[in-house]
Amino acid sequence: MTTDLIKKEVAIEFIIDGKACKIGAMAKGSGMIHPNMATMLCFITTDVSITPQMLQKALTLSVEESFNMVSVDGDTSTNDMASIMASGLAGNPLIAAEGEDFSTFVAALDYVNHQLAKMIAADGEGATKLIIVEVKGAFDKESAKAISKSVATSNLCKTAMFGADANWGRVLCAIGYAPAKVDVTKVDLAFQSCVGKVEVCKKGAGIYFDEVMAKKILSEKEITVDIKLGDGEASAIAYGCDLTYDYVKINGDYRT
Amino acid sequence: MTTDLIKKEVAIEFIIDGKACKIGAMAKGSGMIHPNMATMLCFITTDVSITPQMLQKALTLSVEESFNMVSVDGDTSTNDMASIMASGLAGNPLIAAEGEDFSTFVAALDYVNHQLAKMIAADGEGATKLIIVEVKGAFDKESAKAISKSVATSNLCKTAMFGADANWGRVLCAIGYAPAKVDVTKVDLAFQSCVGKVEVCKKGAGIYFDEVMAKKILSEKEITVDIKLGDGEASAIAYGCDLTYDYVKINGDYRT
Numbered sequence: 001m002t003t004d005l006i007k008k009e010v011a012i013e014f015i016i017d018g019k020a021c022k023i024g025a026m027a028k029g030s031g032m033i034h035p036n037m038a039t040m041l042c043f044i045t046t047d048v049s050i051t052p053q054m055l056q057k058a059l060t061l062s063v064e065e066s067f068n069m070v071s072v073d074g075d076t077s078t079n080d081m082a083s084i085m086a087s088g089l090a091g092n093p094l095i096a097a098e099g100e101d102f103s104t105f106v107a108a109l110d111y112v113n114h115q116l117a118k119m120i121a122a123d124g125e126g127a128t129k130l131i132i133v134e135v136k137g138a139f140d141k142e143s144a145k146a147i148s149k150s151v152a153t154s155n156l157c158k159t160a161m162f163g164a165d166a167n168w169g170r171v172l173c174a175i176g177y178a179p180a181k182v183d184v185t186k187v188d189l190a191f192q193s194c195v196g197k198v199e200v201c202k203k204g205a206g207i208y209f210d211e212v213m214a215k216k217i218l219s220e221k222e223i224t225v226d227i228k229l230g231d232g233e234a235s236a237i238a239y240g241c242d243l244t245y246d247y248v249k250i251n252g253d254y255r256t
Numbered sequence: 257m258t259t260d261l262i263k264k265e266v267a268i269e270f271i272i273d274g275k276a277c278k279i280g281a282m283a284k285g286s287g288m289i290h291p292n293m294a295t296m297l298c299f300i301t302t303d304v305s306i307t308p309q310m311l312q313k314a315l316t317l318s319v320e321e322s323f324n325m326v327s328v329d330g331d332t333s334t335n336d337m338a339s340i341m342a343s344g345l346a347g348n349p350l351i352a353a354e355g356e357d358f359s360t361f362v363a364a365l366d367y368v369n370h371q372l373a374k375m376i377a378a379d380g381e382g383a384t385k386l387i388i389v390e391v392k393g394a395f396d397k398e399s400a401k402a403i404s405k406s407v408a409t410s411n412l413c414k415t416a417m418f419g420a421d422a423n424w425g426r427v428l429c430a431i432g433y434a435p436a437k438v439d440v441t442k443v444d445l446a447f448q449s450c451v452g453k454v455e456v457c458k459k460g461a462g463i464y465f466d467e468v469m470a471k472k473i474l475s476e477k478e479i480t481v482d483i484k485l486g487d488g489e490a491s492a493i494a495y496g497c498d499l500t501y502d503y504v505k506i507n508g509d510y511r512t
Contacts, residue, residue: 073411073412074330074409074410074411075410075411075412075426075429075430075433076429076433077429078429078432153330154330154331155329155330155331155411155499155503155507156329156331156507159503159504159507159508160507160508162504162508163507163508163509165508170331173331173332173333173334174331176334177331177332242508243411243504243508244504244508245501245504245505247411247415247504248415248418248499248500248501248503248504249501251411251412251415251416251419252415252416252418252419252421252498252499252500253419
């Protein structure tokens with residue numbers, strides 16, 4: 001049994017030392033727990049020539065910022081998995097240490113994993129939209145991650161997104177209770193989607209904004225919650241989705 | 257604007273040194289955030305004779321185990337408050353230090369606050385039932401609290417309770433990812449309500465149970481999730497509620 005609704009596949013080509021290299025990947029997962037089977041699974045293949053140690057290092061680096069920043073419902077699964085296999089057939093010089101080639105590979109892998117992470121969040125159980133929480137100007141990386149995850153996981157923010165309401169108070173609240181270093185009097189907040197951007201909060205206080213436009217922006221399928229802190233230089237992105245009637249149906253009414 | 261549906265009031269009488277003492281209290285709150293006004297408020301009055309220092313100490317002790325163990329939606333409010341006032345009119349000898357009289361007073365206060373905490377959780381936004389998560393045998397107090405809160409806050413446990421499904425896998429999962437010291441191979445789990453009790457898990461593994469009976473138990477208005485760990489002597493109780501269509505409606509559709 002799976003509640004996945006869309007296929008989650010990505011394939012890209014990139015160049016290392018003049019050689020065309022490829023990464024292909026597929027993933028499944030839409031709720032964090034299905035007690036009868038595995039939940040999130042991701043299989044990545046590449047033809048890059050790379051040592052097992054550097055391959056593991058690249059995967060660990062990339063997963064930390066992509067899959068580990070996805071939250072469908074805040075419930076950590078018992079059995080998530082991301083695996084990677086490299087055949088070496090691309091013919092690039094073996095990547096055996098950090099350097100330009102390794103960085104190129106990690107950048108390509110990051111692209112693939114972030115795309116899949118977005119697909120997983122967008123296809124979250126009952127979700128009608130993808131919520132990308134982008135934090136900039138944080139005191140440090142830990143704070144940036146904690147804040148972006150806190151907003152992406154907040155049930156009150158998630159229901160507001162479902163209702164297409166620019167409820168900046170709930171976002172500020174989730175920023176405030178995140179286990180992070182943050183000065184809430186320096187927070188700028190905007191909501192953005194393909195139809196536009198609306199600033200709703202400056203220096204931690206609400207400002208006048210066009211509610212009709214805000215509603216239009218938040219009615220799209222992919223929303224960015226744009227959080228600018230004034231605490232430092234660190235940034236992070238978390239991927240989430242809205243909390244809907246169908247989430248309750250899938251997880252509460254699933255046996256009737 | 258408030259989403260409270262029931263009045264939350266408690267009054268009790270108790271004896272200190274032969275003198276009848278009283279505590280009366282009222283509270284409001286059903287979601288953790290309403291940006292337009294305060295959220296949880298609690299006003300407690302008593303006629304006990306007690307110094308301000310000991311009164312504050314009693315309140316702090318009691319709040320930690322009662323109101324601070326309530327979760328409606330995991331979203332910490334920006335402005336909860338519990339206040340207490342003592343007139344001294346009961347005529348008991350002034351309580352100015354710890355001892356038997358102080359303990360009697362704290363026990364009475366605990367009773368009042370736990371009753372109110374239960375009422376708040378039961379009247380949680382959209383809730384159809386009160387979920388009492390009782391943890392015993394934990395390694396230490398912090399672990400007991402973290403585990404009980406983790407289960408009470410889990411969206412997947414909350415939707416399962418809404419669906420009256422004895423989904424022990426979700427409970428074990430929330431125990432497992434709690435920031436706590438726990439050996440999941442020692443967990444016994446049962447669900448209980450006024451119509452009976454059903455054991456669903458022994459030593460971390462599911463056991464055969466009567467699903468019809470389990471459904472009946474979980475269809476009641478007050479459910480106890482009875483978690484027995486094998487790690488130590490500490491215990492804790494958290495108060496929560498189920499996650500329902502109406503929670504989504506109240507928090508997602510509130511402006512339409």
